[in-house]
Amino acid sequence: MKKVLILYGHPRNDRSEMNLPMSAIARSLDGVTLVDLYAEYPTFDISVEKEQQRLLDHDIVAFQHPLYWYSVPALLKEWQDLVLEHGFAYGSHGTALAGKLFFNAVTCGASRSAYRHDGAYRRELRDLLAPFEETARLCKMRFLPPFEIYASGHAREDGRLEKHLADYHRLLVALVNDRVDLERAERGNSLAEDLDNILLPDDSEAAS
Amino acid sequence: MSLLQDAFVYLVAAVIAVPIAKRLGLGSVLGYLIAGIVIGPLLGVVGSETEKVKHFAEFGVVMMLFLVGLELQPAMLWKMRAKLLGLGGLQVLLSTALIGGLGVAFSLPWQTALAIGMTLALSSTAIVLQTLNEKGQMKTVGGQSSFSVLLFQDIAVIPMLAILPLLAVSHALGGDGSHTAQTGHNVLSALPGWLQALVILVVIAAIIGTGRYLIRPVFRFIAEAKLREIFTAAALLLVIGIALLMEAVGLSPALGTFLAGVVLSDSEYRHELESDIDPFKGLLLGLFFISVGAGVDFELLFGAPGTIFGLAFGILSLKFIVLYILAVGFRLPTADRWLFSLGLAQAGEFAFVLFGFALSAGAIPPDLAKMLTLVVAITMLITPALFILHDRVIAPRLVEKNERKADIIDETGPVVVAGVGRYGQVVARLLMSSGYKVIVLDHDPQEIEALGRVGIKTFYGDASRPDLLHAAGLEEAKLFVAAIDNRDQQTLMVEHVAKTYPHLKIVARAFDRHHVYELEIAGAHVAERELFESSITMGRKALVLLGLHPFLAERKSRAFRSHDLETLDQLRDRWITEGVDQHYLDTIKSRGEQLLDVMKLDNNEVARQADDGWLPPPKGDANS
Numbered sequence: 001m002k003k004v005l006i007l008y009g010h011p012r013n014d015r016s017e018m019n020l021p022m023s024a025i026a027r028s029l030d031g032v033t034l035v036d037l038y039a040e041y042p043t044f045d046i047s048v049e050k051e052q053q054r055l056l057d058h059d060i061v062a063f064q065h066p067l068y069w070y071s072v073p074a075l076l077k078e079w080q081d082l083v084l085e086h087g088f089a090y091g092s093h094g095t096a097l098a099g100k101l102f103f104n105a106v107t108c109g110a111s112r113s114a115y116r117h118d119g120a121y122r123r124e125l126r127d128l129l130a131p132f133e134e135t136a137r138l139c140k141m142r143f144l145p146p147f148e149i150y151a152s153g154h155a156r157e158d159g160r161l162e163k164h165l166a167d168y169h170r171l172l173v174a175l176v177n178d179r180v181d182l183e184r185a186e187r188g189n190s191l192a193e194d195l196d197n198i199l200l201p202d203d204s205e206a207a208s
Numbered sequence: 209m210s211l212l213q214d215a216f217v218y219l220v221a222a223v224i225a226v227p228i229a230k231r232l233g234l235g236s237v238l239g240y241l242i243a244g245i246v247i248g249p250l251l252g253v254v255g256s257e258t259e260k261v262k263h264f265a266e267f268g269v270v271m272m273l274f275l276v277g278l279e280l281q282p283a284m285l286w287k288m289r290a291k292l293l294g295l296g297g298l299q300v301l302l303s304t305a306l307i308g309g310l311g312v313a314f315s316l317p318w319q320t321a322l323a324i325g326m327t328l329a330l331s332s333t334a335i336v337l338q339t340l341n342e343k344g345q346m347k348t349v350g351g352q353s354s355f356s357v358l359l360f361q362d363i364a365v366i367p368m369l370a371i372l373p374l375l376a377v378s379h380a381l382g383g384d385g386s387h388t389a390q391t392g393h394n395v396l397s398a399l400p401g402w403l404q405a406l407v408i409l410v411v412i413a414a415i416i417g418t419g420r421y422l423i424r425p426v427f428r429f430i431a432e433a434k435l436r437e438i439f440t441a442a443a444l445l446l447v448i449g450i451a452l453l454m455e456a457v458g459l460s461p462a463l464g465t466f467l468a469g470v471v472l473s474d475s476e477y478r479h480e481l482e483s484d485i486d487p488f489k490g491l492l493l494g495l496f497f498i499s500v501g502a503g504v505d506f507e508l509l510f511g512a513p514g515t516i517f518g519l520a521f522g523i524l525s526l527k528f529i530v531l532y533i534l535a536v537g538f539r540l541p542t543a544d545r546w547l548f549s550l551g552l553a554q555a556g557e558f559a560f561v562l563f564g565f566a567l568s569a570g571a572i573p574p575d576l577a578k579m580l581t582l583v584v585a586i587t588m589l590i591t592p593a594l595f596i597l598h599d600r601v602i603a604p605r606l607v608e609k610n611e612r613k614a615d616i617i618d619e620t621g622p623v624v625v626a627g628v629g630r631y632g633q634v635v636a637r638l639l640m641s642s643g644y645k646v647i648v649l650d651h652d653p654q655e656i657e658a659l660g661r662v663g664i665k666t667f668y669g670d671a672s673r674p675d676l677l678h679a680a681g682l683e684e685a686k687l688f689v690a691a692i693d694n695r696d697q698q699t700l701m702v703e704h705v706a707k708t709y710p711h712l713k714i715v716a717r718a719f720d721r722h723h724v725y726e727l728e729i730a731g732a733h734v735a736e737r738e739l740f741e742s743s744i745t746m747g748r749k750a751l752v753l754l755g756l757h758p759f760l761a762e763r764k765s766r767a768f769r770s771h772d773l774e775t776l777d778q779l780r781d782r783w784i785t786e787g788v789d790q791h792y793l794d795t796i797k798s799r800g801e802q803l804l805d806v807m808k809l810d811n812n813e814v815a816r817q818a819d820d821g822w823l824p825p826p827k828g829d830a831n832s
Contacts, residue, residue, distance in 0.1 A: 011822040013757045042748075042762035066824075073822065109824040153824050 004032045004175050005058035006105070009065045009076035011038055018107045018152040018164065019066060025169050026064070031176035033058065037075050044078055051083040056096060060175055061141070063132070064105040066152075070121075070128045072104075080135065089139045098140035101175075101182075103191065104129055105168065107152035115150070126189045142182065147171055147191040167195055174199050217254055218261075221247045222494055235342060237335050238592035240494045244501020254502055262499035266557060268492025269334050270451050271485055273362070273462040276337060276355070277469020278478050279346075285470055288356050295353055295538055296360020299552075302530045303329035307523070319375035323571040324580065326368050327563060328523055332556035333358045333462070334493055335591050340551070343599075350544030353535070354551050365460050365558055369565065376570035404458075411457050415450060415464060419471030427477045428653045431668055443484040476656050479649070479679040480669040486679075496557065504585050508578065516579065520586040524594075528553040543606040550594045550602075554587040622647050624680050625689040626671030626701065628655060628664075631717055631738055632691030636664065639689075647680050672697040674704055682709050690716040690732070699726050706731025721776055725783050744769055767806050775799045 006026045010019045013036070026034040035054065041047075055061060065072050072080075087094050106125070114120040121128065126145045136143040147168065155161045171191060174180050179200040188194040221243035229239025247253045254261075304325040311321025336354055337346075345351045399407070423446070430442050447465050454464030472478060509516055531549035540548060563581050566572045572580075622645040625636045629652070640646045648664060649671040650656055656666040669676040671692055682688060682705065690702050702716050716732035718724040727735035744765045751761035778799070782792050 011759060014760055015823060036757075038759035039757055042758040068822070153827055157827075 001031055002059040002176055002178050003057065004029075004060040004062065004172060005054055006032060006034045006062045006064050007037055007076065007079065008034055009037045009063065009073045009079070011073050011075070013038065016066075017156055018149060018161070019064065021161070021165055022064060022105065022107075022168050025165055026172060029169075029172055029176065032172055034064075037079060038073075041075060044075060046075075046079055046082050048082050048085065051079065052085070052088055052096070055083070055089075055100075058100070060101040060103075061097075062103050062105050062147075065107075067106050067108045067125075071131070084135070084139060095140060100141045101144060102132070102136040102139075102141045103144040104132055104146040104148075106146050107149045109151070109153055111151040124189050142186075144182070144185050145188055145190050145194075149192065164192075167192060170199065171195060214254065214257065214261075217247055218495060218498055221498060226494070235339055235592050235595065236494070237338055237497055238589075240497030241501040241589050241592070244498035245504055246501075247498070248502025249504050249506040258499045258502040261495060262503065262560065265492050265496035265499055266561075267451070267461075268489055268494075268496050269557060270461045270465050271447055271489035272334065272337055272493060274447050274465035274469040275482060275485060275489060277466040277471075278473050278482055280470055281473050282470055288352070291353055291356040291538070292360050295534055296357045296364075298534055299357050299530060300326075300329050300361060300364050302534075303527055306526055306530060310522075310526075317377045319377050320572050320576070323372060323375050323562075323566045324576075326371070327559045327566065328555045328580075328584070329527075330361045330365070330556045330558045330562075331358060331527075331552040332554050332588055332591065333362065334496060334557055335554065335588055336551050338493055339592065339595050343595075345547065348544060348547070349541055350547035350551070353538070353540060353544065353548050357552055359466070361556070361558070362460055362463050362466070365562070366458070366463070368562060369458070372562065372566050372571055373569045375566070408457050408459060411453060411459070411464075412467065415453075415467055416471050419468050423472065424475055424477070427475075427668070428657070431477075431480075431651075431653045434651070436670070439480065440484045443481050444488065446481075447485065476660060476666050477668045479667040479676055483669070483673070483675040483679040486675070500557070500585055500588055503581075504589070505578070505582050508582055509586075512579075516583055516586060519580075519583045520590065523555060523583065524553045524587055524590065527555075543603060546598055546602045546606070550598050551591075553594065554591040555584040556588070559584040622681065622685050623687045623689065624649065624677070624682055624685045625691060626650075626677070627690070627692030627717075628659060628666060629691070629693050631693070632689060633659070635689050635691060635715075640664065647685070649676065649680055672701040674708070677701075677705065682712065685709075685712060687713045687715065690714060690727075692717075695719050695723060699723070699730050702727055702732050703730040721779070722783065724776065725780055728780075729784070740772075764807060768803070771799075771803050771806050 004026075006023075008019070008023050008026075010016055013020060023034055023036065026032050033054070037046075063072055063076055065076055071077065084090065085094070088096050106129075108115070108125065110120065115123065115125045115128070117123065125148050126133075129146055133143045149155065149164050151158070152164075155164055171180075181198045181200055185191060185194065185198040188198070191198070222240060225243035225246065226236050226239035229242065230236055244258075248258060304322070306325070307328050308318075308321040308325025311324050312318055316324070336358060340346045340351045340354065346355070427439075427442065430439055446468065450464045450468050451461035454461045472481065528549050531552055532545060535545035535548050560581060563572065563577045563584075567574060567577045623639050625632050625639070625646055625648045628636055628648050628650045632648075632650075633655075636646050636648050646664075648659070648666040649669055650659075650666055651668065651670045653668060656668055659666045667680065671677065672694075688705050688709070690698055690705070692698050692701065698716065698719075702714055705712060706714055714732045715734040715736070716727045716730075717738045718727050718735040720737060724735040724737060747768070748761045748765040751764060752758050756764070775796070779792060779795060782789075782795065786792065
């Protein structure tokens with residue numbers, strides 16, 4: 001049984017259609033801890049000690065957030081800048097995070113087609129998230145491709161909402177129970193798109 | 209003449225002469241001396257009572273040493289010990305030997321010569337310290353060295369008083385001796401030597417013990433009565449009481465009060481004592497200088513001008529040479545050598561006492577004593593001129609050589625915080641923990657004790673009083689925090705500080721919006737409403753408890769804050785020119801209505817447009 005820490009960053013919780021129900025699912029699962037960073041640090045005074053302890057207490061770390069300018073909302077960046085200290089997360093003595101898993105659970109406004117080499121944003125989402133991949137690598141963590149939801153602002157209107165939430169649920173449960181084929185997942189571009197292929201069999205817990 | 213008439217004459221002379229002398233750059237001491245000469249020997253409006261006045265006014269020296277002590281922490285005094293003993297001791301020994309030796313060469317009996325040598329070796333604490341303080345040269349190397357020598361001389365008076373009776377060459381005259389010496393000998397002289405010493409030690413220990421442990425609770429008790437004049441009375445009582453005690457055991461009263469000053473220099477009442485005693489000291493010293501001027505015997509002077517001035521300049525030169533050699537020996541900086549040597553070259557007010565005592569002891573003949581007393585007065589009269597010579601002629605030539613040094617002295621000035629109740633306390637603690645030197649003033653003894661217990665140095669006093677603010681060192685301060693809890697006093701204080709110390713940055717605690725304007729007009733650089741930020745914090749926490757997401761509550765309080773600060777800005781000019789008129793009230797009303805919209809944030813369409821931060825583009829325009 002693995003412990004999953006989801007660091008949730010969304011400055012407009014009040015207007016969220018996708019992230020809010022995603023957080024609710026994460027909160028409801030055993031083995032998953034969801035931290036609403038904007039609720040915990042509304043004035044940005046992050047407690048480094050507390051956050052580092054949280055990292056130590058979990059095996060898998062995820063940033064759950066909307067994609068803002070190909071990156072995270074400001075507080076999640078602030079969290080990286082303060083919590084991932086030299087000597088803790090990186091450097092010759094910084095081995096606290098070694099071997100842990102990291103991934104982004106990210107909602108995007110634009111549709112899938114925008115994130116292609118010939119699309120509006122000219123890169124795959126996974127490539128745009130390179131700073132997170134390199135951050136994870138420097139912290140000796142294992143980086144997984146993102147669990148992403150495209151055109152999330154239209155998910156409800158398009159009737160995709162339930163499916164996305166069910167996938168998120170399946171992924172988290174599989175991570176907790178250590179039934180994700182990590183080698184295979186690493187080779188892909190997306191946890192969401194590859195979900196059926198990377199979840200190992202003997203999945204007694206059917207997705208809701 | 210009646211007492212009032214006397215007082216009138218002295219005051220008129222001082223009020224006219226001193227400001228003129230200061231305006232001409234001569235310093236207040238010379239002003240007082242000239243005033244004395246005018247009303248004494250020149251106009252003859254005062255006469256024989258000047259001697260009595262002089263004795264009385266010598267108490268100004270006692271008060272001055274108390275104040276000097278207050279400025280001097282025990283640790284600093286300990287640091288000075290080498291200078292005190294070395295510089296001071298050698299100065300007294302060498303000057304005594306040289307002047308005494310000359311006396312013997314002029315065929316005086318050795319006893320008389322020794323008595324004269326000792327007496328003239330002493331310098332004038334009153335003139336030198338007053339002048340150095342006035343020019344702000346007390347803290348220079350020259351100033352500190354001068355002070356060391358003067359302090360040693362004050363101590364040296366005690367053995368001198370003991371030796372003088374042994375130097376009798378004729379029958380003792382009795383009678384017209386110094387009251388200082390006489391009283392002392394009346395009380396203790398019956399006791400054997402070891403017992404005298406023991407009594408003296410006990411008295412000194414008593415002063416230190418009382419100062420350390422007894423005075424503070426007593427002052428605290430008095431301060432709680434919140435009657436200013438009683439505190440002043442207590443301060444005077446302390447100084448006079450110690451002076452009497454010291455006289456009773458035959459010690460110098462000045463030395464005793466100096467000691468008491470040093471003991472109290474660590475206490476929270478230091479600045480209050482300073483500003484209470486200071487005016488008395490100033491007036492008494494002024495009176496003393498006037499009486500020196502008034503006592504100049506022109507008949508004697510014009511009878512033998514050559515001899516008198518010759519002796520005066522001889523003494524000045526001899527002492528100057530001794531001092532300059534010592535200054536070189538003790539490696540004083542070049543510029544400070546001159547200040548030190550010229551400043552201390554005169555004979556001092558103790559000479560009046562000692563000559564009187566030597567006369568009554570029969571160590572010196574009356575004619576000689578009279579003449580030498582005049583010579584002493586002349587050297588004192590010349591001293592301000594020597595200081596002017598130093599400042600105008602010598603110092604400017606030495607400045608270039610010392611330029612590099614001056615750069616290093618520039619230290620960060622302290623922050624003065626007036627009022628350390630619940631509000632000022634937080635400000636003071638924040639500044640102190642950030643490494644700034646903070647001087648704190650408050651008039652609540654309980655607050656002071658409480659702060660003292662957590663290690664914050666606080667001084668007692670009504671912070672709105674100009675003299676206390678001055679004593680606290682606003683002259684050198686960088687920043688002033690006005691945080692007292694009386695609205696009108698706060699404004700007046702800020703106005704006074706802004707006018708008197710234009711270099712100071714001022715931050716002020718305001719009670720409400722109008723008070724912000726008042727304080728800004730008074731000269732505050734920053735005026736902050738005392739409860740504004742904490743009320744907003746409280747409101748934000750209330751919103752969270754009501755179920756709002758903490759970051760939404762934070763955004764609402766930010767919106768509220770900036771809207772309110774905007775209102776503050778918009779109403780400022782109106783309030784300043786028109787006060788609270790209809791337009792002002794209308795503005796407040798419309799701002800209030802606007803606030804409702806601003807605060808709705810995402811509750812309706814209007815606000816949504818005003819607050820679309822962090823939101824994706826409108827739904828119809830996705831993918832763009």
